[in-house]
Amino acid sequence: MKILVPVKRVIDYNVKARVKADKTGVDLANVKMSMNPFDEIAVEEAIRKKEAGQAEEIIAVSIGPAQAQETLRTALAMGADRAILIQTDDIVEPLAVAKLLKAVVDAEQPKLVILGKQAIDDDSNQTGQMLAALLGWPQGTFASIVKVVGDGIEVTREVDGGLETVALTLPAIVTTDLRLNEPRYASLPNIMKAKKKQLDVKTAADYGVDISPRLKTLKVEEPAKRAGGIKVKTIEELVDKLKNEAGVI
Amino acid sequence: MTALVLAEHDNAELKPATLNAVTAASQLGGDVHVLVAGSGAQAVADAAARIAGVSVVLLADDASYGNRLAENIAPLIVSLAGDYDAIVAPTTTSGKNILPRVAAQLDVAQISDVMKVESADTFVRPIYAGNALATVQSTDSKKVMTVRGTGFPAAAATGGSAEIRTIAAAANPGNSRFVGAELAKSDRPELTAAKIIVSGGRGMGSSGAFSIIESLADKLGAAVGASRAAVDAGFISNDHQVGQTGKIVAPQLYIAVGISGAIQHLAGMKDSKVIVAINKDEEAPIFQIADYGLVADLFQAVPELEKAL
Numbered sequence: 001m002k003i004l005v006p007v008k009r010v011i012d013y014n015v016k017a018r019v020k021a022d023k024t025g026v027d028l029a030n031v032k033m034s035m036n037p038f039d040e041i042a043v044e045e046a047i048r049k050k051e052a053g054q055a056e057e058i059i060a061v062s063i064g065p066a067q068a069q070e071t072l073r074t075a076l077a078m079g080a081d082r083a084i085l086i087q088t089d090d091i092v093e094p095l096a097v098a099k100l101l102k103a104v105v106d107a108e109q110p111k112l113v114i115l116g117k118q119a120i121d122d123d124s125n126q127t128g129q130m131l132a133a134l135l136g137w138p139q140g141t142f143a144s145i146v147k148v149v150g151d152g153i154e155v156t157r158e159v160d161g162g163l164e165t166v167a168l169t170l171p172a173i174v175t176t177d178l179r180l181n182e183p184r185y186a187s188l189p190n191i192m193k194a195k196k197k198q199l200d201v202k203t204a205a206d207y208g209v210d211i212s213p214r215l216k217t218l219k220v221e222e223p224a225k226r227a228g229g230i231k232v233k234t235i236e237e238l239v240d241k242l243k244n245e246a247g248v249i
Numbered sequence: 250m251t252a253l254v255l256a257e258h259d260n261a262e263l264k265p266a267t268l269n270a271v272t273a274a275s276q277l278g279g280d281v282h283v284l285v286a287g288s289g290a291q292a293v294a295d296a297a298a299r300i301a302g303v304s305v306v307l308l309a310d311d312a313s314y315g316n317r318l319a320e321n322i323a324p325l326i327v328s329l330a331g332d333y334d335a336i337v338a339p340t341t342t343s344g345k346n347i348l349p350r351v352a353a354q355l356d357v358a359q360i361s362d363v364m365k366v367e368s369a370d371t372f373v374r375p376i377y378a379g380n381a382l383a384t385v386q387s388t389d390s391k392k393v394m395t396v397r398g399t400g401f402p403a404a405a406a407t408g409g410s411a412e413i414r415t416i417a418a419a420a421n422p423g424n425s426r427f428v429g430a431e432l433a434k435s436d437r438p439e440l441t442a443a444k445i446i447v448s449g450g451r452g453m454g455s456s457g458a459f460s461i462i463e464s465l466a467d468k469l470g471a472a473v474g475a476s477r478a479a480v481d482a483g484f485i486s487n488d489h490q491v492g493q494t495g496k497i498v499a500p501q502l503y504i505a506v507g508i509s510g511a512i513q514h515l516a517g518m519k520d521s522k523v524i525v526a527i528n529k530d531e532e533a534p535i536f537q538i539a540d541y542g543l544v545a546d547l548f549q550a551v552p553e554l555e556k557a558l
């Protein structure tokens with residue numbers, strides 16, 4: 001089977017986002033950008049399925065600016081076979097991303113799409129579920145185990161109460177959670193090889209998809225800061241403060 | 250203006266997250282209806298009907314809703330959506346699983362994890378692990394949103410007397426099947442509803458050592474939380490993870506033990522009323538947001554704290 005893996009270029013998870021002074025958004029100038037961590041897990045899972053002989057081809061897709069080519073090259077260096085960039089400088093909301101991905105699915109006919117559960121910039125946690133809805137496919141979200149069983153898959157999901165397993169017919173959507181796997185680092189030879197892999201650049205118009213946003217961002221602000229606290233020296237002092245100052249025990 | 254709230258439940262019990270979602274829905278300024286989609290869930294519908302401020306409860310009782318598969322429940326909500334201006338679900342794994350499917354089928358952008366309702370079309374939501382708060386205005390005619398429990402007080406669980414309407418199940422696509430669940434059983438309070446939480450991190454060192462956290466929690470009547478590192482290391486199960494990509498909590502008291510204070514962890518607990526940090530590294534970032542910091546070895550400090558209570 002073919003596996004499609006959508007990967008998003010986002011602020012690196014080690015960087016603390018800073019709000020712009022004019023409150024229009026977050027300052028991304030000169031900020032380190034990386035592949036969304038959940039998408040690295042998605043790429044890794046696809047590669048493992050290929051290594052297990054359960055997949056033939058892995059296609060990485062990204063929707064974003066020209067620099068998202070670097071993110072796609074990372075996916076190729078990890079082991080994806082080819083890549084597609086749908087290039088735009090606009091903000092593309094999850095619904096529009098899902099519509100673009102549906103168009104790619106229609107063209108490429110993968111059996112499985114593995115996405116991250118959440119992009120760590122917009123924290124939406126929507127795109128995989130929306131894509132599943134648009135395609136009428138089943139979804140295994142927040143996956144910690146994905147097993148190919150017969151002509152379907154079984155997905156163990158991290159849910160609020162613990163774990164839950166569902167069986168899905170293929171084609172299907174999976175979104176990754178943190179415990180699914182530990183993504184590999186690309187080796188230097190593979191990074192070199194990745195430069196020669198096919199990377200097609202398209203536009204939203206090529207797929208006839210309207211990506212205009214539905215949400216207007218009126219302002220982006222910093223959350224209220226917590227007032228600084230104190231250090232206590234002893235357990236007795238801590239207990240006293242909790243009882244008599246904070247009144248929480 | 251009428252909003253439909255998706256009830257959080259397990260067929261037997263209505264979960265408290267529903268109450269916060271009802272409050273958020275009522276702030277949209279109109280009637281609030283609650284949908285109970287389940288199997289053998291009459292008691293849940295009865296409980297939903299008692300929530301103050303709810304005027305109608307829709308009960309779709311069918312075997313296909315017994316495990317709240319998104320593939321089955323989303324078409325039901327879509328079939329009801331014509332009567333509603335807003336569809337609201339709590340930001341739980343179930344709400345997050347189902348609601349975007351509904352939004353896409355309605356061709357509406359979902360607003361995720363709303364913390365504040367400014368008006369019927371304008372909402373505040375966290376982005377970048379809560380390091381920024383975005384105020385967004387929806388241009389869609391219908392609003393589809395998940396709401397953060399800690400952003401809204403719980404509606405009163407009693408006092409209401411809503412009409413319960415039984416509705417038929419929608420066609421189910423038959424492309425997914427529930428296989429089983431391993432749900433954590435615990436007598437401790439639920440993390441997202443607890444007044445006190447004691448959380449352990451990588452500093453605990455082993456799953457055995459987590460027992461000192463549990464023992465302290467029991468003394469305090471607290472829930473047990475964890476950092477991602479503690480869950481990844483197998484010290485404790487995934488349902489305890491607090492953070493950007495785990496559970497969001499805001500108890501009266503949060504005690505972070507052997508947790509460094511990465512932004513992803515802070516995202517899940519920095520709205521707690523009082524934060525205590527116990528860490529042997531005085532430079533640990535957790536101390537920057539802690540009201541009371543104790544620089545100490547946790548293996549000494551935690552049992553000592555339990556004794557001193």
Ligand SMILES: Cc1cc2nc3c(=O)[nH]c(=O)nc-3n(C[C@H](O)[C@H](O)[C@H](O)COP(=O)(O)OP(=O)(O)OC[C@H]3O[C@@H](n4cnc5c(N)ncnc54)[C@H](O)[C@@H]3O)c2cc1C
Pocket residue numbers: 013037038120449450451452453475476477478479490491492493494495496506507508509510511512513514517527528529530533545546547548
């Ligand atoms: C995509 C993504 C999502 C994430 N989501 C989350 C999330 O939801 N929640 C979350 O928590 N993290 C999340 N993380 C992980 C986060 O970045 C940190 O790695 C994690 O929170 C660190 O956990 P920790 O503080 O327990 O471990 P560490 O950072 O290793 O800190 C351990 C602390 O224990 C202290 N310590 C050690 N021994 C002792 C002792 N004997 N006595 C006292 N103190 C001691 C050390 O001084 C140290 O400060 C996410 C990361 C990514 C990339």
Ligand SMILES: Nc1ncnc2c1ncn2[C@@H]1O[C@H](COP(=O)(O)O)[C@@H](O)[C@H]1O
Pocket residue numbers: 006007008009036038039042061062063064092094097114115116117118119120122123124125126127128
């Ligand atoms: N612009 C994008 N390009 C490629 N994939 C994306 C994009 N936006 C979202 N995704 C995918 O959808 C997942 C969930 O994103 P979100 O719904 O925005 O939290 C991500 O982890 C990616 O796999």
